[in-house]
Amino acid sequence: MKKLIGLSLLFTACASLPSAGPHAFVTPPASGSPVQVCWVDTGGVTVPGGYGAGGSTVAATWEVTSAALVIRHPKGDLVLDTGISPQAQEEQRELGAWKRFTFSQTAGRNVPRRNLKDALTALGVTQPKALLLSHVHADHAGGAALLPGVPVWLAAEEKQLVEAELEHPRGVALPAQARALKGRMVPIPFAAEPYANYEARFDVFGDGSVVVVPTFGHTPGSVATFVNVSPSQRFVHVGDLINLSESIERNVGKSWLMRQLTDEDLARTEAEVAKLVQLHAQDPELLILPAHDRRAFVKLFGADDGGVPPCIGTPPPSQSHTSSLTTGD
Template sequence: MVRSNLQGKCSMKKLIGLSLLFTACASLPPAGPHAFVPPPTPATPLQVCWVDTGGVSVPGSYGAGGSTVAATWEVTSAALVIRHPEGDLVLDTGISPHASEEQRELGAWGRFIFSQTAGRNAPRRNLKDALSALGVTRPKALLLSHVHADHAGGVASLPDVPVWLATEEKQLIEAELEHPRGVALPAQARALKGRMVPIPFTAEPYANYDARFDVFGDGSVVVVPTFGHTPGSVATFVNVAPALRFVHVGDLINLRESIERNVGKSWLMRQLTDEDSARTQAEVAKLVQLHARDPELRILPAHDRQAFVELFGADAGEVPPCIGAPPESWRR
């Protein structure tokens, strides 16, 4: 056991050295020219709440390529509760409170990767307790940006709720159930079985994307495909108010500064977490293009805690912090 731990530490030191070497010239090539379709002005009242299920503090160089502005990367593994007059939607479900037990089913290499990524999260809020505090009794659906353990960790705690994810991500889970590779934790893959509903993308442009899924049919919540980090990873536009709009980009980037600096994630994090690094980098370039065309739109990386704090405020009370109109005001 001691020898194994020492080998793991040595391997990580080598990876960090390689990361610094390969991120010295990290700028992304520009995305190809693309038409831009301005999103419609939101008209439906929304409330959106941040559930910080876990997190960790690591050096900023883990988060983005090149020389980072952030000295530390404050990580959140978050769920977003989107409250709409037609129902409550949970976007990602954070890290499982039982993740340390669930990872034991992985092989040795899978456990090592988990220990250096999602497994480093210290637990914070329990998703089910947070939903109760918000008065959410039964969500309409769970929408996953992708199926990694720090995004699908709360699926098992809400067993009767359908899970929306891209067809490609559904196929990934089905393959994991047949021949586990450790892309998803086995317990979480089993919890998804029989509940997965493919997102019905339509070939209609939205912003600088060619396909979309309008969740409520009113432009308030719109999902677009951003495949690469995993085969079916997606981004979600949330239009809270005309002057309060953001796009949750999953793990395309880890720190928001990547957009201003035109870089992707660190080489280390790309190697450890991206299924298709080149395709992910192309999607990041598309985000840079989106920011240039729509600078008022906030880019929200799934694990950038500082970006969540700036949007929602500090998570310091019994009830998770929220933005937008509370549900009780909709009926006045």
């Protein structure tokens, strides 16, 4: 592992990102509904900081979380990503030799922490309206099998990826997890309406509280999700576009090694990270939350003491559990 980290640092020592193209910033409308967001830390690991970001990192170590977020809204509970599967080590045995190696260096290093279904029970969530996936890698889609029958929202391009994996497995998604998604995938209906510095959006509840934008590159249909808990507490969950928050301030992407092992389209991913740097300059009060930066989660939610998962925001007074996106493929 030390040799791999050294190689990664060698390739990224001076690798700053190109600037994003000029783009007008459209101020997002204020949210009109109370929202509570809870962090479920399904697994994680501690690795050298150079594994997480390009160049010489500020962080000596990268504290990894494979997280699910539970978003509680008056119209229903939404689970954003589902973390790592409790059976991930068994599921990876279906992969070929190279993909098993990739898994062993990435998602497979997670040590289990919380079971998603148990965490939902602790939060009083009985039936989520949907699961929303930033993408279908094993440490994001792993908990979907624990919640059978719940619709899974993902970009149409990501749905096509899963369908291709079911026909001709390449190991981008674990085969068992692709099978768990079959029959309940719902493509996100993006509207060609600007949001922040993005050209398209999907307003999940129609009130500006949760807005999804396409950020294709890491996988063909990877997305980012803006969550507006309150006027003073806003964040965007950016999936695996970056791994450490410091990437934004330092204007660098992930480490060379992580890009090679996990990004499907290197150039498009780099362009999307450059847009995050641009977004931060245009809206510095918005927190950019990488999906695997545990320190960033602790700073936002507080420490996880092992009891009820930590939450921010105000619990909604009632939930009707209605949605226009309920039909699987």
